[in-house]
Amino acid sequence: MTAPPASPAGGSAPAGVPGAARQGRAARKRPEAREPAGRSPVARVAVDVPLAHLDRPFDYLVPSGLDDAVVAGSRVRVRFAGQLVDGIVLHRVDRTDHDGPLAYVERAVSAEPVLSPEIARLARAVADRWAGSLTDVLRLAVPPRHARVESEPLGAAVEGAPEPVAGGWSAYPTGPAFLRALGDRRSPRAVWSALPGDAWPARLAEVAAAVLAGGRGAVLVVPDRTDLERLDAALTAVLGPGRHVALAADLGPAERYRRWLAVRRGTVRIAAGTRAAAFAPVADLGLVAVWDDGDDLLAEPRAPYPHARDLLVLRAHLAGAAALLGAHARTAEAQQLVRRGWAREIVADRGTVRSAAPRVAAAGDDDELSRDQGARSARLPTLAWRTARDTLATGAPVLVQVPRGGYAPALGCARCRSPARCAYCSGPLAAGAAGAIPACRWCGRPAASWTCPTCGGNRLRAQVVGAARTAEELGRAFPGVPVRSSGGDSVLAAVPAEPALVVATPGAEPRADGGYGAALLLDGWALLTRPDLRVAEEALRRWANAAALVRPAGAGGRVVVGADAGLPVVQALVRWDPAGFADRELSERAELGFPPAVRFASLTGTPEAVAELARLARVSPSTEPLGPVPAGEGTERLLLRAPREEGSALARALHAAAAVRSARKAADPVRVQLDPLELF
């Protein structure tokens, strides 16, 4: 360590020159004399440059005039490689490790310490875990500044803690103990299988109340906006007003920053939100929770592509906080946390599950279709049709889950069944409405006339029937029964307790007042035939989320799933055993060498760039390359597979290789993703 030099720029600065600078030819403003702050004159700054080889802090001198504003966590502007860039102060320190002159911090943007020590540590760990740069993570973690909001008067914190309530947690044998531990400032970790019909937002709100009772704060993450609205309402109901904020991406910059600042300043201690809220800088963090961690909305689409579940697990670990992963279904990742002993299970006993769940029956492809004319055109198996008819007769609504939106989202040749492709870009053709001219789903060009390249036929038929056409057909099959649709841009939150057919795409199912009388889960084959590692897990997740909205079997609740009864995933739904399914799934993946039993990295870019990065990455001998395979538009994708315990070494090697490439000014970027959701 060396002491900071007394003056910047190698001693050439006009330290002793009085304010009246000599007039040059032009009225060029000379920098006024600056001197380093008296104590801790060095600011260690994370500069906002995305280059991998610059992913480390840089030291600057704090001029005495900025001594008060340049604090750990505050935003600054500094000169870096000749240009002014944004930065965030990581620390104020006494001396520098840098042997060379230090530049001064140019400007303090504000004295607000936006980066808390906990989030600074987390951001570094996230960058390391996902082979990214700190800068990239900070862009995800710290929202853009809004100066006016920052200067608004501080809102008052609501004092005291709300009454803790065991509420619905007593339905789970280990639930009350979990809540008690939170109230005692301990940090239990659990994977929670929510009972069908349970009001999960209320359960999360009760958990938040327990954390508050212990004097700590919590972060609660849900997949989407609709879930957040429900959680927001439950938090208000259980905690009272002013004790939490809802953080969503679409709030607008001012409101977003206002709520975020309330968390950062400690005015509120409970932060609920969608995936970006996983970084919410809650003070004295007691708990992180995530609902329905299998939802792919929790995967961040921006570099370095962290997944909110894994990020929260990491955060709980670093901060010594409790963790709760709740869902109706269960992911293999959550099951792995249980198996490794990192988390305990919170599950109801079999009897409770049985009495809460609807009765589930399978109607596979070989089931005869209904003889009813309308029902046949709606491709309802007899069982589904009868179930709908009988349920509607009792006065209850029926939920119809259709895997795909639109009208006919995939068309094929009427004669040979081969998929219909766009003549220009080879994208899939789809029809938007009955009798509408088909159009390409990629480029939007209409295909007024079409000839099958395989057999020469020129008539199209629907390969996949979408929700819109299903609604139309159900209307004919059940004349006089209202049909409501939910999906795409128009998602219904709830429907009344009256006879209706409610057609929804997965994730857009409205809740029914008093529960649905029945749910028909159509076209299971369409869900299960996609070439994806997670198809079965994802199908069970979607089915369970829909079936959880149906009344218990004892109250007449019925579910018909349109898939082969012999499939293990269908059996898991029939028996309502998501934990058993996840356990078997995890074992299978371990045998086949798939995540989460092993770690994967995916490198995407031009073939040369991918090859170069793979060559530069000093990976362990047990790291296995798979591919590369074409990934469209002149790019390739290479997968690297490593044993689970070598995951961080793999990430480190890839980041180091990316640093070599960025230092060489390599032109073509390579996208590096750890644990990518899509493997094939």
Next chain:
DNA sequence: TCAATCCGTATC
């Protein structure tokens, strides 16, 4: 011998 230019490397 010196200045203009090129290239590589560090960026505090």
Next chain:
DNA sequence: ATACGGATTGAC
């Protein structure tokens, strides 16, 4: 990105 240092080139 840009800026700087050292090497290289070319003209006198």
